[in-house]
Amino acid sequence: MTDFTQSRYQLRFDWGVAGLRRLGPSDVVVVVDVLRFSSTVSARVAAGETVPHDESAHAVSLNGAAVASAAAEQGAVVMLGSLRNAAAVAAAVLVEQSARGARTSVNIVAAGELSGREPGAELRFAVEDQLGAGAVLAALEARGVDHSSPEAAAASEAFRGLRGAVRHLLTACGSGQELLAEGKRDEVIAAATIDADDAVPVLRDGVWSRA
Template sequence: MTSSPAPRPHDQSTYQVRLEWGPAGLARLAPSDVVVVVDVLDSSTRAVEAAAAGEEILLDRLDPVVGEIARVAGPDAIVLAAGLVNARAVAEAVLAEQTRRAGRTSVAIIAAGELVAPDAADLVHPAVEDQLGAGAVVAALGDLGIDHTSPDAAVAAEGFRALRGAVRHLLTASGSGRAMAARGERDAVAGAAVHDSAGVVPVLRDGGFRPL
């Protein structure tokens, strides 16, 4: 009789809602039915803006980390783009998918983070804005009853809940936010900090994000 292989310590396979950082983090996780990419101050918010306009945005126009996450996710996973602006909408889309499947649907929340080096899309370090965005999605899932979360996901969710009132300040004070402000993009940072201001969900299909 052949037994099932034991779970790896860091694959979070015993939990429905998982959280990791970047492509390498996703590769460490057990395969998930839904992969939610969180890149608050760049790709996620741009994908949401395009989806709100009924348009598609191609992966090659987005941060290379997001493209690498999509590659690691593989063809079988549903890949959604989430930020602070559409956390609730993404959680509702996950719940709808679970209802459609009539069974527990596993979800990997992947915070994009910041590139360690321009030529290393699989190596990232944590970013404040993506920690908050990932936490917002996990918190929204919990509010809908999808709350069997890994410790990593639970910490992010509670961090978001505790700091929700300071999100705008934290984004503008973060390294990424300050860099964008120096480029004259302060308004874009402020817009990305508005929690649940959008009801659209970008989904990856044929190399681009489009409205779900």
């Protein structure tokens, strides 16, 4: 075990597949890929759909899908979190903890953005995923699940401090600007809407369905 597993804490936070593996096993993994994997699948599940992982997930985000696949291989309960469903994710984690009858460890993993699609592409910081992860962490802490690692605490405080500027930040950030240039402004605005969905996508047998 290294100092970077954050294993002494209930809530942990890191980036990408490498970060997921660095954190080590947990009971629940929440994958946050705000533009557009988590937000798109969350909205579809909230509308009553079930979403095949390979069909839609890879179409909108290869890196978010890769984190989810790696988390499923670890045997964790895999959820998708975003700005759109942060409160619902926190509620679902509490339900999972109640069902287990014991403290439930939660890895929050921000997907980040890849520099390209080729093998070995570098992962870069994505402010939208920082904010989305922070929203989920803040919602958990507000419900009393607050044994947070320093990394998780910093993410939640970043969201709290910038909550009022989320829409501007998502449209102004690099990923948002790319989508705006493709005529997808409505998707960016939708992704910036806090707690618009009451559904939490959970990955079961290769399909995203409502928790």
